[in-house]
Amino acid sequence: MTGFTEDTSAETVLARLSECPDGRLSEVMSSVIRHLHAMVKEVEPTQEEWMTAIRFLTEVGQMCDERRQEWILLSDILGVSMLIDAINNRKPAMATPSTVLGPFHVEGAPELPLGANISRTDKGEPLLVSGRVLDEAGRAIAGAELDIWQTSPDGFYDVQQPDEQPAMNLRGRFRTDKDGVFHFRSIKPCSYPIPTDGPVGKLLTGMGRHPYRPAHIHFIISADGYESVTTHLFVEGDEYLDSDAVFGVKDALIVPFVLHPADDGAEAYYTVENDFRLCTAS
Amino acid sequence: MTGFTEDTSAETVLARLSECPDGRLSEVMSSVIRHLHAMVKEVEPTQEEWMTAIRFLTEVGQMCDERRQEWILLSDILGVSMLIDAINNRKPAMATPSTVLGPFHVEGAPELPLGANISRTDKGEPLLVSGRVLDEAGRAIAGAELDIWQTSPDGFYDVQQPDEQPAMNLRGRFRTDKDGVFHFRSIKPCSYPIPTDGPVGKLLTGMGRHPYRPAHIHFIISADGYESVTTHLFVEGDEYLDSDAVFGVKDALIVPFVLHPADDGAEAYYTVENDFRLCTAS
Numbered sequence: 001m002t003g004f005t006e007d008t009s010a011e012t013v014l015a016r017l018s019e020c021p022d023g024r025l026s027e028v029m030s031s032v033i034r035h036l037h038a039m040v041k042e043v044e045p046t047q048e049e050w051m052t053a054i055r056f057l058t059e060v061g062q063m064c065d066e067r068r069q070e071w072i073l074l075s076d077i078l079g080v081s082m083l084i085d086a087i088n089n090r091k092p093a094m095a096t097p098s099t100v101l102g103p104f105h106v107e108g109a110p111e112l113p114l115g116a117n118i119s120r121t122d123k124g125e126p127l128l129v130s131g132r133v134l135d136e137a138g139r140a141i142a143g144a145e146l147d148i149w150q151t152s153p154d155g156f157y158d159v160q161q162p163d164e165q166p167a168m169n170l171r172g173r174f175r176t177d178k179d180g181v182f183h184f185r186s187i188k189p190c191s192y193p194i195p196t197d198g199p200v201g202k203l204l205t206g207m208g209r210h211p212y213r214p215a216h217i218h219f220i221i222s223a224d225g226y227e228s229v230t231t232h233l234f235v236e237g238d239e240y241l242d243s244d245a246v247f248g249v250k251d252a253l254i255v256p257f258v259l260h261p262a263d264d265g266a267e268a269y270y271t272v273e274n275d276f277r278l279c280t281a282s
Numbered sequence: 283m284t285g286f287t288e289d290t291s292a293e294t295v296l297a298r299l300s301e302c303p304d305g306r307l308s309e310v311m312s313s314v315i316r317h318l319h320a321m322v323k324e325v326e327p328t329q330e331e332w333m334t335a336i337r338f339l340t341e342v343g344q345m346c347d348e349r350r351q352e353w354i355l356l357s358d359i360l361g362v363s364m365l366i367d368a369i370n371n372r373k374p375a376m377a378t379p380s381t382v383l384g385p386f387h388v389e390g391a392p393e394l395p396l397g398a399n400i401s402r403t404d405k406g407e408p409l410l411v412s413g414r415v416l417d418e419a420g421r422a423i424a425g426a427e428l429d430i431w432q433t434s435p436d437g438f439y440d441v442q443q444p445d446e447q448p449a450m451n452l453r454g455r456f457r458t459d460k461d462g463v464f465h466f467r468s469i470k471p472c473s474y475p476i477p478t479d480g481p482v483g484k485l486l487t488g489m490g491r492h493p494y495r496p497a498h499i500h501f502i503i504s505a506d507g508y509e510s511v512t513t514h515l516f517v518e519g520d521e522y523l524d525s526d527a528v529f530g531v532k533d534a535l536i537v538p539f540v541l542h543p544a545d546d547g548a549e550a551y552y553t554v555e556n557d558f559r560l561c562t563a564s
Contacts, residue, residue, distance in 0.1 A: 003379075003532035004361070006368040012529060013361035019490035028331075029489060031324045033360060035317040040365050042313045049310075050366050054353045061343015071336045078315060079286070079295035083322050084332045086288040097285075207311060208301035247294060250285035 124187025140180025155192030406469025422462025437474030
């Protein structure tokens with residue numbers, strides 16, 4: 001027997017996985033142990049720094065409840081959520097790329113007819129969203145579902161403001177017509193900060209980073225026989241496109257929101273047009 | 283601008299540290315980000331596995347309260363606590379090696395005269411502990427303090443059983459005499475499981491590991507002009523010496539606990555003798 005030493009610490013811990021009955025758990029924990037020990041050797045934390053880390057990790061869990069998931073937020077700001085999204089959604093270049101789901105999706109948004117308005121208040125700048133859902137060869141997919149959600153003009157989702165916004169405000173599900181076309185009305189989304197009142201917000205500030213996400217509309221697009229895609233459309237020109245707090249931006253998802261100025265009879269409004277391309281399910 | 287990709291994920295996140303005002307935080311987070319992304323790329327977690335990890339990490343924090351620190355326990359069973367201890371306590375070969383403090387040290391244990399018994403009940407097998415505290419050259423250190431604690435014969439520390447054990451049971455502080463000698467009475471310690479009713483216990487079981495620590499007595503030894511050492515003495519022959527759940531064992535800390543069988547007039551008892559060697563403070 002040899003005792004625990006700094007040089008062989010990872011190997012000593014790894015050897016204890018020899019009786020692990022679960023092959024996948026053994027594979028995962030082996031990677032965790034190797035990287036954790038390598039990181040500690042690189043950083044050489046003092047005992048005080050280690051206690052600071054223990055306190056931080058504890059607080060992240062204790063900030064979580066039914067409405068708040070601070071560990072997902074930590075995964076988001078370290079780019080881990082986007083990396084896992086990328087690994088699980090490798091697609092050909094022509095397909096619409098995926099991005100993070102985020103914490104504000106709600107199952108069962110109302111099914112609405114094409115052309116309906118998902119805004120249930122009179123706030124915000126009017127917006128028309130339109131486009132087509134296509135297959136790999138550019139052919140229309142009829143009956144594809146688009147599940148859509150976005151923030152209010154104040155930068156909050158309905159579920160964050162149950163007393164101030166009507167339920168299901170700025171959420172809806174639409175189906176493409178026989179030509180693969182969808183269109184609906186909404187308001188122009190705005191950039192907004194992720195929650196900063198917890199330990200993850202403090203870490204973000206400590207690292208000299210801002211908490212903003214560039215303005216976007218969320219989409220989950222699905223159709224029988226195709227792979228679903230969870231994605232956003234980002235507003236071209238937004239000041240946070242290069243520094244999204246959660247790293248969600250991909251070039252192909254940045255689209256112009258075109259302003260149509262107020263005219264004699266009509267108020268100003270925006271239009272955005274985008275075709276989504278799905279891959280055939282494998 | 284280029285968007286987030288699987289290949290460049292770590293570099294994209296690292297680039298955001300450029301405005302970090304705290305050099306040490308930047309160094310630590312840079313190592314965290316690099317190893318975290320490398321680990322995710324190695325493991326390629328599914329979205330479901332990632333959610334399992336998020337739930338586990340959340341539960342570890344939510345298991346913590348004033349009496350329980352599940353994150354330290356996780357650090358312990360992954361060998362991280364021992365690695366940080368090793369990094370912060372590099373000593374010459376002749377010095378008594380350190381090992382983990384553990385969660386059960388209590389400040390202000392009673393100061394007792396040499397020869398006193400730290401057991402405040404009549405349970406357990408009697409033990410005499412003795413030895414010397416020496417410097418690097420093997421010279422006696424007079425007036426060195428030994429802060430000592432251990433479990434009851436049932437495998438619990440007094441603070442774990444406030445209703446069943448007297449306060450400060452099996453705790454005491456002693457000072458070496460002019461020849462550097464200490465001696466006190468106690469009971470033979472026993473091996474015991476770390477807490478298994480939380481997420482860390484489930485992980486340990488999932489990895490096919492047992493939760494036991496080999497029997498030991500804790501010591502913090504300090505003297506003016508010398509570096510303090512936090513360590514254990516382990517009972518030679520204990521069945522868990524090769525598989526301590528928290529990796530605390532070092533060869534130099536395993537010592538024989540010698541049985542002296544019952545005689546006509548006297549009950550059986552154990553003796554253990556060990557000299558500790560401190561380094562001069564730098």
